[in-house]
Amino acid sequence: MKKIFLIIISTILISLIGLGVIGYYVEKDEAAQAQKNKTEGTIVKEEDKEESKLYLDVDKLDINKIEGYTPAKSNEEGLVANMTLPYSIPNKNLDILSIGQYEGKFVEDGSDDKKDNVLAIVVKNTSDKTISSGEIKLRKIGTSKSIKFIFTNLKAGSSALVMESTGEVNFNGEDKYVYISSNVNTEDSTSLMEDKIEVTTKDKNITVKNLTNKNLNTVYVYYKIVTDGNCYLGGITYRAKFENVKGEKSVTADTLHFSNKNSEIIKIEQFSTK
Template structure:
């Protein structure tokens, strides 16, 4: 092969590498722009995300969508349909035999895996990737008002999972409470401790309060009690496809000085009419 042909081949190879690099860079920029738009992030927040995290958020994300999905009911969880959750389809994960009955509680760990999507346990909705998460079921006939599961990871990390207002026989995908502990299939888990408080039921107090509006970002109520109410709290949870609630967190909206017969509204950025369920009302 003469020098001229070698030169031509070298130029073509360099050009191909350059084109490939440009295409790859364009795809990365496109993915970053999509994540930025989907999660409404600032440039500073985007700069903190690695390319790997962006890739996970692009291809395996959970957002609170506007499309209507079915609310969780007794035994309705379908783990393979829960968006954003990748789990180990094994009878034993990290040394814990599944399903794992949590001591001193009515909670059962059905699956262990990683969650990628919006982190809602602190109300921030920030994008996260590969957060250690548990699919937890309330296996009793009462409401688990508050539950806490403490697990040691590899003997040196404390992972805390908090569950609130979980109806009987329903499941929720609970993320590690700080969002900083990742899932690794080679990690070892050891149960440490747990807490539980239960309620017989959750009331909507229909004799005092009527829910008049459920729209994205807004909840409306009417005082039908016949007397002034000092404070009204409305509690709700997220849910998604897969028949389970999303997160251990329960959101609360506060209405103050609700006069007899009055209809009032409050803005709440987390409420979605198609993927939030009002579970309880407290009025006094």
């Protein structure tokens, strides 16, 4: 009888211990899962943040906040380097808003070479169309050589800090300039091809997904760098190329200049559908 009693007691103790152990691991797993969910939630949030689209706000231009740029000061007559600013270029829907000195990466040739003192201007597209390409020529008084400022893909109302095209012309506060000429090409609208292509981005990667069942031989994604002050940095437009984007498939490119933090996708083009 005593033996039977001991067996019963032992069984009860083992059951209680077992329940305790099972209870401990259930709580631990739930806590781990809760922590995992919390962590996963953070990751998703960060990815959402990374993949959010950046758009330049054309109504919030602040020239004094453009990184690396120092506007030239006006003289007693209100002239800046001999120019009345803003200078509206006749029949071109272009304004030169500022002229001054840029220090930082020289982006106009894609080299990103460090420059200490480059002549630069802030140009605004005052039309309701995108300027696909444009060029402004100035001349420094006392010289015969023209100075070029080249820019591409300026959407309506947007502005760009455009550096002198060669990066070899320095800014001097004593220099005076005159406007010579300009050329502008416009397009009524640009497309992101959202009916055919889905674009997602993360860090420096751009991924294009073909939403159709037809192969897209070549897809180009164009983007510009947005700097502080709601202004494009440089006249340059970067382009990422995607080849052989098959129907309903995705292709990812690791770019040199794109970043979710400071890049705006301007337009997408597709060629040779088959």
